[in-house]
Every structure is written in C-alpha cells, then in structure tokens.
Amino acid sequence: MSFKFKLTDSLVKVFPEQEPDNLKEKKIKLLQGEVFNFQLAYTFEYQSGPLYLPDLTYELVSDEGLDISVERVELVPVTLPVYLDRVDDDYLFTDPRLAPDLLVPKETNIFRPYANQWRSLWFHVVVPEEMAAGKYNIKLNIKSLDKDELIWSDELEIEILDQQLPEQELIHTQWFHADTVADYYNVEVFSERHWELIDIHMEAAARNGVNLLLTPIFTPPLDTQIGGERTTIQLLEIEKNGNEYNFNFDKLDRWIDLALSHGIKYFEMAHLFTQWGAVACPKIIVKVDGQEEKLFGWHTKATSTEYKEFLQQLLTAMREYLEARGLWEKTYWHVSDEPNLSNIDTYAEAKKIVEPYLPAERTMDALSNYEFFEKGLVPRPIPTNDAIEPFLENNVENLWTYYCCAQVLEVSNRIISMPSARNRIIGAQLYLYDIEGFLQWGFNFYNAQFSRHLLNPYVNGDAMNGFVSGDAYLVYPGIKGEALDSIRGRVFFEALQDMRLLKALEFLTSKDEAKEVIKSVLGSNVTFKEYPKGEAGKAKLLELNKVIKEKISNLVTGEE
Numbered sequence: 001m002s003f004k005f006k007l008t009d010s011l012v013k014v015f016p017e018q019e020p021d022n023l024k025e026k027k028i029k030l031l032q033g034e035v036f037n038f039q040l041a042y043t044f045e046y047q048s049g050p051l052y053l054p055d056l057t058y059e060l061v062s063d064e065g066l067d068i069s070v071e072r073v074e075l076v077p078v079t080l081p082v083y084l085d086r087v088d089d090d091y092l093f094t095d096p097r098l099a100p101d102l103l104v105p106k107e108t109n110i111f112r113p114y115a116n117q118w119r120s121l122w123f124h125v126v127v128p129e130e131m132a133a134g135k136y137n138i139k140l141n142i143k144s145l146d147k148d149e150l151i152w153s154d155e156l157e158i159e160i161l162d163q164q165l166p167e168q169e170l171i172h173t174q175w176f177h178a179d180t181v182a183d184y185y186n187v188e189v190f191s192e193r194h195w196e197l198i199d200i201h202m203e204a205a206a207r208n209g210v211n212l213l214l215t216p217i218f219t220p221p222l223d224t225q226i227g228g229e230r231t232t233i234q235l236l237e238i239e240k241n242g243n244e245y246n247f248n249f250d251k252l253d254r255w256i257d258l259a260l261s262h263g264i265k266y267f268e269m270a271h272l273f274t275q276w277g278a279v280a281c282p283k284i285i286v287k288v289d290g291q292e293e294k295l296f297g298w299h300t301k302a303t304s305t306e307y308k309e310f311l312q313q314l315l316t317a318m319r320e321y322l323e324a325r326g327l328w329e330k331t332y333w334h335v336s337d338e339p340n341l342s343n344i345d346t347y348a349e350a351k352k353i354v355e356p357y358l359p360a361e362r363t364m365d366a367l368s369n370y371e372f373f374e375k376g377l378v379p380r381p382i383p384t385n386d387a388i389e390p391f392l393e394n395n396v397e398n399l400w401t402y403y404c405c406a407q408v409l410e411v412s413n414r415i416i417s418m419p420s421a422r423n424r425i426i427g428a429q430l431y432l433y434d435i436e437g438f439l440q441w442g443f444n445f446y447n448a449q450f451s452r453h454l455l456n457p458y459v460n461g462d463a464m465n466g467f468v469s470g471d472a473y474l475v476y477p478g479i480k481g482e483a484l485d486s487i488r489g490r491v492f493f494e495a496l497q498d499m500r501l502l503k504a505l506e507f508l509t510s511k512d513e514a515k516e517v518i519k520s521v522l523g524s525n526v527t528f529k530e531y532p533k534g535e536a537g538k539a540k541l542l543e544l545n546k547v548i549k550e551k552i553s554n555l556v557t558g559e560e
Helices: 178-185 192-207 250-261 305-324 341-354 389-393 420-424 426-432 487-508 511-522 534-557
Strands: 003-009 027-032 035-044 056-062 067-078 097-105 119-126 134-144 150-164 171-174 212-215 237-241 244-248 266-269 284-288 291-296 365-367 381-383 400-402 437-440
Touching (some): 003 134, 003 150, 027 534, 035 487, 056 067, 119 487, 150 487, 150 534, 171 212, 171 266, 178 192, 192 250, 212 250, 291 305, 381 389, 420 426, 420 487, 420 534, 426 487, 426 511, 487 534
Parallel strands (some): 027 150, 237 284, 365 381, 381 400, 400 437
Antiparallel strands (some): 003 035, 035 119, 067 097, 067 119, 134 150, 284 291
16 A cells, blocks of 8 residues: 655645645744644555555644644535636636535544545644643644554644734625525525524634624625526515604614624625616515515616615614614625726715715725725725725725636636635735725625526536636535535635734834835735735745744744
8 A cells, every 4th residue: 555645734725636745844833813724635546456445544642722623625616717818827727627625524533545636634723812832742643544553644843922813903804695595505584594504604704704794684786687686685674654664673683693792893784776886776675564565676766766765764773773782883884886987977876865874984885996986986995906006006095905706817816726825915915005904795605696596506616607616605505504614715814814913013013014024025016916926926925924923933032
C-alpha cells in the first residue's frame, strides 16, 4: 500500500488530479480569539493488481484549550466556472468540472482515501479569547483502522500571543433569503420548523462574519422576474381599515430577537421599490375586510397615491417601533437595488417619496454609477469593487463596496473557479481604503435566476446558467437542516480576520503604520484592481499575515 499525506494551508484548493503544495509554515502565531484553518491532503497511489482501500483514522493530540473541528472537503459541480467573454488570467480553471468547496462535519474520525485522487480534510482551529499566551502543540496521527498502526504523523506549533483579536468593525451583509430555506426544506413559511431553520441559518451567517441582516418586513423584491413572484415571506402583519394601516410586529420581534441572540448587530429592511429602477412596488400582503390580498406588487406603480400613503404610515410606524427597541440607529433602508443611468429618473422619484421619513445616513443602495451620489440621490452609496475609483477619488465618506456575479475581471470575488487568495485579498483592500461596510447578495439563494423556480444547489450552483458558480450562496443546506459552510466562506472570514489583525496593529501603533505594513508587503500601489496575483499573490498574503503578527508579538513583548 502506498499512501501520501501532506499538510497544506487554507488557500490551497485540493483538486483530485493535482498534488498540492506543502504547508510552508509549521510554527504559527495566533492572537487570542483568532481562527486558523489548515488541511490534510491525502491520496492512495494505485499502480496495478487488486485494489483494496483500507479505512484510516486521524487522531488529534493537542494541548488543552484549543477548539478544533474537522470537516471533509467535498467536490461540487461547477457548471458555469467563468463567463467566456469576461475572464482574466487569475482563475484556477475555466472548463466545467468538479471542484472542492463544500465542508461537511466529520461525525467520526474514520476516512477512506480515493485511489489516485487527492482529497482533503479541513481543520478549523478556534483560539478562545481568554486562552493564556504561550506555545501549544497540535499533533496529527494517521493510523489504519484495522491494525491501529501509525502510518503518518506531523505536528504544528501554535504560539498564542498575549493580545486579543479586536471585534469586527466592518459592517457586513450577505443577503439572507429565508424564503428559499422554507422552499428547499418544503416547510410552511414561519411555521415552527421554519423558525428553527431560520435560527440555524442565522447562526451560520453570524459565524461567517455577517453582522447586518436583511430583514423581510415584506417579501424582498430581489432577483424576481418582472411580473413574477417569490414565495411570500412577510414579517409584518398588516391590516387596512379605511385609509389607515395597522401593523403587527410580533413576527418581527421574534426575528430580531433571534438575530441579536447570535450577535448580529444591524438590520437592513427589504427594499421599498422593485429592483433595477424602482418602477413598481414590492409584493405586500394586506388584510382588507378580513381577507388577505396582494394589495401592492408589480400591478402597482411605485409613485401611486395609495403606495405613497402606505409608505408614510409604514415608515412612521417602523421608526417608532425601532426607536422603542433601540435599533433605529442600527437599521438601514434601501430604495431600489442596482439602479443604473437608464432609470435614474424613476429612482429619483422613488427616493423623493421616502426622503421625508428616512434620514440620509439611514439609506443606502448598491450601484455602479457615481452620478447617483453626485446628484444627492444615494447619500450612502455601495459601489461595486470594480467601479469604486470615482468614489475614492472624490473622498466619499462612510464608503461601502460590494461584488456580485458581474465583478469577474481583475478584482476580488468568491467565485469557485478563482484561487482562494483572490477571495482573501479583499480584507487588506477594505482596510487600506477605510471601507465601512461590505455587501454581497447571496448567503443562501437557492432559486434559479429571477426566482423562476427552486433548484438543488448540490446539482446546479449557477442559478440555471444565471450566475457564475459561487455567486448565489455561501452555505449549503444540509440534510438535517444544517447550514454547511464552504471553503469560500471560511476564506472570506479570514479576509475579515485580516482586517481585525490590522486593527490590532493599529491599536498598538497607528493606522498609518498599519497601512504601511500592507504596502511594504503587497506593494505601494495596491488598489481594488491592482494587487499581487497568482501563486505570488498567495505567498504575499501569507507573508502579510506573518509580518503583522511578528510586529504585534514584538510590541506586546516589548521587543520593538
């Protein structure tokens, strides 16, 4: 029998046919409260004769205190790896194939290698915030299950620094689609089972660094076919009596309480007008004369008198409710998602309707055109990371950024076919340019494009040829209702953690010094489009992490 094993880092994607690189550093510095990921890559080299694949076991021997979980890395179908007319050199592959992404928790320590295929186990190390500074060891032993004999062993040395990782300051949302969770598991919206699933997926969002939650006070008008509908998901119970609307906040209370219990701090309400131009109203269910009806929707103009009167009462009631809960200053509102210059006039009309009720600092929208900010239509813009330059050049305050399926040239993204370093680089970029918030639209969108129908994310990851694979969801729905993490999510969390490491260095020195460290390693001209790429880029990212921690170590021990 001929087995091969090697430790490798979290930025390596282990493909079946490609032997991965070895882990470069086996002495790791970590801050209190930090998370560290590494992988065990393995294969069985088969040449000829009868094929027998024995079961193996892994044994983790570590000093007390470290919290280590293990997952198997599963391959998923990537049927739309790139857009053929928009692809650069910084992709791992461009043809449809199976690729590593899904992380499935190990229920036992038994695993079985594939013949002539590389696979990997993912090790997720969490350092408790209160853990004592010092050196700790993690030893990994591989044994045969039947004979209990040692086949392979390796060891990492973890040095915990006497410095806590600062709390995440970046406001971060990955849009949370509770309707697709209900659809996937075939449960009634807001049934007790649905609330259980919402709770599970909220916890998953929080552990992936989400602290701003999209909240469906009515069904969010996002990625919906014009004239079509998504499954109704409306937290507010609304009743109309004459010209007055009464609002019941019981479900919204439950939603907010769940989110707060998972450490989520901020809320963003469903968009007040339809996507791509604000020409119509969201689907809103209202009880009229004892009967529920779709009072607003595609059939209602955004500027209709009836909708204006509704918004006046809704926004007034929502402000009173949120102020009573102490959340008004932590809540954001959207007019319409992704407007462009062709519909700037309709967006302006919609904005004018809600302006008396929503202060400028409480409204924001994702867009790409600077003109919306220039005309005062979007005081808190969220430009794409490939269209952010004019906003930076004009020193727009409290700037956010986002990416989606369209940001596939030059800039960072989480597309499965991209290298993980391209995913992680955004942390340094966000810190360097003082970005306040980050948005991505798909935490758990399990529909086809335009929400035409539900799909199986284990079979189709591109919304039926709608979005490049990796765009629509960050977690996978487990068979027991779990929200299963992905490599993309773990690596993006490392990007968020890079920001926090830089913030720790800033606390000990200054923001200017922390930024100089970025420039000294990644280059003096780092932008959202220009940064080290390919294998060299990965090496630079790992070097940056090491340099930051060495500086922090020297500062806390008095050696610098």
